Amino acid sequence: MNLADTNIQPVGDLSGALERLSERFHNNLSTAQAVREQHGHTMTWHENLPPDAVVFAQSVDDVAEVVKICAAHRVPVIAFGTGTSLEGHVNAPLGGVSIDTSQMNRILAIHPEDLDCVVEPGVTREQLNSDLRDTGLFFPIDPGANASIGGMTATRASGTNAVRYGTMKDNVMAVTAVLADGSIIKTGTRAKKSSAGYDLTRLMVGSEGTLGIITDITLKLYGIPEAISGGVCPFDTLEGACNAVISTIQCGIPVARIELLDEVQVGAINEYAKMSMRVTPTLFLEFHGSEAGVAEQSELFGEIAAEYGGGPFEWTSNTEERTRLWKARHEAYYSVMHLRPGAEGVASDVCVPISRLAECILATKEDIEANGFIAPIVGHVGDGNFHVSVMVDKESEQEQKAVDGFLRRLVERAIAMDGTCTGEHGVGTGKMKYLDAELGGAVDVMRTIKQALDPLNILNPGKIIRV
Numbered sequence: 001m002n003l004a005d006t007n008i009q010p011v012g013d014l015s016g017a018l019e020r021l022s023e024r025f026h027n028n029l030s031t032a033q034a035v036r037e038q039h040g041h042t043m044t045w046h047e048n049l050p051p052d053a054v055v056f057a058q059s060v061d062d063v064a065e066v067v068k069i070c071a072a073h074r075v076p077v078i079a080f081g082t083g084t085s086l087e088g089h090v091n092a093p094l095g096g097v098s099i100d101t102s103q104m105n106r107i108l109a110i111h112p113e114d115l116d117c118v119v120e121p122g123v124t125r126e127q128l129n130s131d132l133r134d135t136g137l138f139f140p141i142d143p144g145a146n147a148s149i150g151g152m153t154a155t156r157a158s159g160t161n162a163v164r165y166g167t168m169k170d171n172v173m174a175v176t177a178v179l180a181d182g183s184i185i186k187t188g189t190r191a192k193k194s195s196a197g198y199d200l201t202r203l204m205v206g207s208e209g210t211l212g213i214i215t216d217i218t219l220k221l222y223g224i225p226e227a228i229s230g231g232v233c234p235f236d237t238l239e240g241a242c243n244a245v246i247s248t249i250q251c252g253i254p255v256a257r258i259e260l261l262d263e264v265q266v267g268a269i270n271e272y273a274k275m276s277m278r279v280t281p282t283l284f285l286e287f288h289g290s291e292a293g294v295a296e297q298s299e300l301f302g303e304i305a306a307e308y309g310g311g312p313f314e315w316t317s318n319t320e321e322r323t324r325l326w327k328a329r330h331e332a333y334y335s336v337m338h339l340r341p342g343a344e345g346v347a348s349d350v351c352v353p354i355s356r357l358a359e360c361i362l363a364t365k366e367d368i369e370a371n372g373f374i375a376p377i378v379g380h381v382g383d384g385n386f387h388v389s390v391m392v393d394k395e396s397e398q399e400q401k402a403v404d405g406f407l408r409r410l411v412e413r414a415i416a417m418d419g420t421c422t423g424e425h426g427v428g429t430g431k432m433k434y435l436d437a438e439l440g441g442a443v444d445v446m447r448t449i450k451q452a453l454d455p456l457n458i459l460n461p462g463k464i465i466r467v
Contacts, residue, residue: 012070013073017070017072021053025055030053033050036050037050039083040091045347047088048091049088049091051096052097054080054097058103058104060184063178064178064183066097066099068182070096071456071458074456075096076094076095076459076460077098077099077458078209079099079101079121080100080101081147081151081154082151084145085426086425087425088429088463089155089426089463091429093461096458101148104122104150104215107123110221115221115223116173117219121148123149124146124147126146136224137222138221138223139219140161140171141161143424144159144160144332144333149217150214153168153214155208155426156169158385160329160380162380163257163258163383165222168205168206169202169206172220173188173190174187174217175201175216177204178215179212179453180455185200187200188200188218206426208460208463209460210459212453225289227290228317228319229294230257230284230285230286230326233282233313233314234280235282236280236281236309237281238358240281240309240310241283242260242358242361243358244283244304244310245258245354245381247307249382251304253300255382256287257326259329259380260282260378260386261332262281264374265376268338271338272335273327285301285313286326287301298313336391339391345389345390345391346391346403349422351384351414351419351420352420353417354381354382356417356418356419359417360414361377367409373403375388376389380424387425427463427464435464446465
């Protein structure tokens with residue numbers, strides 16, 4: 001990342017901050033090169049920009065103390081969860097201190113009767129659902145990776161279940177956050193609704209650590225469905241698959257998951273996960289409800305699919321078979337790496353109204369083929385969101401320039417269809433340049449909020465907006 005692009009300059013007394021942090025945190029502070037690089041890159045294709053130090057926080061008081069010390073010395077602070085983000089959210093373009101919250105992994109309270117719980121930010125979604133199993137409840141947001149709840153909240157994550165259960169913004173009831181001066185606030189309560197003042201919870205959800213560092217989260221929970229059915233449905237064409245999705249949603253069938261894989265992605269999964277699906281555009285689906293309900297929904301979808309050149313829709317209620325199916329879907333990112341050995345995957349996502357979904361995906365597919373890219377498409381298409389992973393030789397300046405142009409056209413296409421530059425990856429450093437085109441003057445309002453809450457610009461600087 002070019003620092004000139006951020007319109008901000010490094011400031012502060014780093015040595016003074018590190019001296020005070022070392023005195024306070026001793027063995028929980030690391031300046032080792034390997035640890036720093038781990039916290040400055042993660043799964044993103046963006047440049048590794050490591051922090052100057054990493055503090056492994058144990059409590060909200062630890063987080064507040066780190067922020068106070070860094071504020072006093074005007075040193076950047078970057079929150080870190082499990083490192084599964086894709087748009088450079090945890091990179092440190094100005095250096096500074098990374099606060100690793102992975103050891104803040106306690107489930108603070110579960111309230112089965114109220115269908116909610118309170119967790120620390122380092123709790124992962126798999127850990128949470130494992131602990132919830134005996135209560136008959138589960139947390140549905142599933143971005144694929146075993147991400148931390150704090151990171152999922154900060155990036156407004158969604159995933160495969162979003163078409164039925166919504167995204168993090170729909171399922172976070174309140175957060176506790178440390179602000180830029182080290183003060184601690186609670187943004188809400190466990191009440192199901194409130195009209196008390198500004199909605200600070202929604203302000204923090206998706207703020208990517210630029211307005212505050214989240215230290216606990218109150219979440220909505222759901223009853224584990226009586227029955228779950230799922231399966232795969234191949235289609236003759238991408239257009240047919242997309243139109244089947246649109247028709248399914250418009251008919252009000254309460255699908256829980258509906259995922260699209262183009263033929264390139266299906267081939268990659270077959271090879272990586274040792275599956276034998278027909279290599280053609282394919283939908284993965286799942287239905288939640290009663291035994292009779294999921295059977296009826298599955299049969300209705302099968303009828304819709306047949307109208308658009310799809311089928312047969314082979315579905316099952318067997319847990320082991322469904323688990324294998326969705327494990328393969330979640331490994332789509334890794335399966336792509338085998339398609340072009342030595343190349344690197346550049347992942348991006350957009351989201352459009354579902355009525356424009358087929359048009360957007362087909363135009364993107366034409367763009368891919370015109371450029372000769374290896375670039376599988378996969379998406380949470382029930383809400384109009386799809387992802388493209390372009391395999392690129394990072395040593396080839398010409399090839400990288402071509403990919404940059406493709407990604408720009410992808411975003412421009414989505415915005416022209418009244419969509420967004422990112423349905424769930426977030427902004428980070430990678431998509432800052434598109435916000436003005438998408439939101440116009442609203443970006444100035446964001447900048448005003450940022451400057452009001454973080455006047456020294458120490459919280460994850462260089463992300464979301466230019467200050």
